[in-house]
Amino acid sequence: MASTASDGRPRQRTLASAVTVQGIGLHTGIPAEVRLSPAPEDHGWTLVRTDVEPPAVIPVSVRHRVETPRCTALGLRGVTVMTVEHLLATLMALGVDNVRVEVRGPELPILDGSAAGWVEALDRAGLVEQAAPRRLRRLSRSIWVGDADRFAAAMPWRDLRVSFAFISDHPGLGDQFAELTVTPETFRREIAPARTVAFAAEVGRLRAQGVGLGGSLDNVLLVADDGPVGGFRLADEVARHKLLDLIGDLALAGPLAARVVAVRGNHALTARLVEAMEQVLEGTEGKEGTDAGHR
Ligand SMILES: [Zn+2]
Incomplete structure (x- = not known):
């Protein structure tokens, strides 16, 4: 269990140590090497493209999101890192507040299409506690984005609880619903193993658009x-994979406590939600100590 700082907060x-992960990108098919390194208190999460000169440091924030199909x-x-969502979800769910992610390549490895490899990498690295209290961001009020067919809502909540409704008329796939309170344990068991989904009917069209070039049965759940x-x-x-993506995209707000419900959501919708959330986020409770009034 996490111990707490002197004021009672986690x-x-x-x-505890740096760890390296290698693999190809789902969309580019390009090999990449990722080195996850310890970072000081209040550093947060940063991406560093180390294969460009000078290295590009990209703080994880919705302000730096680049519109890209399917990831x-x-x-x-002008320097980007694609497909960051599975790693960010893992950092958020496992409670890693500070990390430096050095990437040689334009896209994080897709590994087996799930977050299991990122969990395994963090287990190899080990985690250590730092002196400063966690800075969990909280909402001051509820908001929602979308329209009648596709929407996402976020409400003030004591922890991070997420729900996803996958509603589809696909002949080989019924509607699916998944919901959980995000903890390291629930994430490991119920979310991390869920693979990236590709629909056979759209693979040809996506590849023609240059999307999914690294995709194979080794790294996607192909639905025929x-x-x-x-x-x-x-x-x-x-x-469950949609929840993984949702958690990863919510990480663009930083470590977060909120109740988030998405119906037929996607990356673009969650990005809109996070952008809207920036107006109602109370900042960081470690800094301001304003966690009263929430359940
Ligand atoms: Zn995904």
Whole structure:
């Protein structure tokens, strides 16, 4: 269990040691090497493209989001890192407050399409507590974005609880619903193993657009007209992967306590939600100590 700082709040955490992960990007097919390193208190999460000169330091923030099809990308002054969402979800869920992510390549490795490899990497690195209290961001009031067909809402809450409704008329896939309070344990068990989903009917069109060039049965859950090729890894795998993406995109707000419900959401919708949330986030409770009034 996490210990607490002298004021009773949980403490910030970083990695105990650096760890390296290699693999190809889902969309570019380009090999990348990622080094996750410890970072000081209040550093937060930063991405560093180390294969450009000078290295580009990109703070993880919705301000640096770059519109990209089918993934979440962050960039600064024309240098981007694609497909950051599975790593960010893992950092958020496992309670890693401070980390430096050095990337050689334009896209984080997709690994097996899930977050299991990122969990395994953080386990290899180990986590250590730091002296400063955690700075969990909280909402001052509820908000929502979207329209009648596709929407997402965020409400003040004591921890991070997320729900996703996957509603589809796909012949091989029913509606799926997944919901949980995000803890290291629930994330490891119920979210991290869920793989990236690709629909067979759209693979050709996406590849023609230059999307999914690194995709294969080794790193996506391929859903054909008659259902998932090779079966699901866990129940409601599609909705669970959508929750993984949702958590990763919410991480663009930083470590967060909120109740978030998404119906037919996607990366673009969550980005809109996070942008809207910036207006109602109370900043950092470690700094301002304003966590009264929330359940
Ligand atoms: Zn994903």
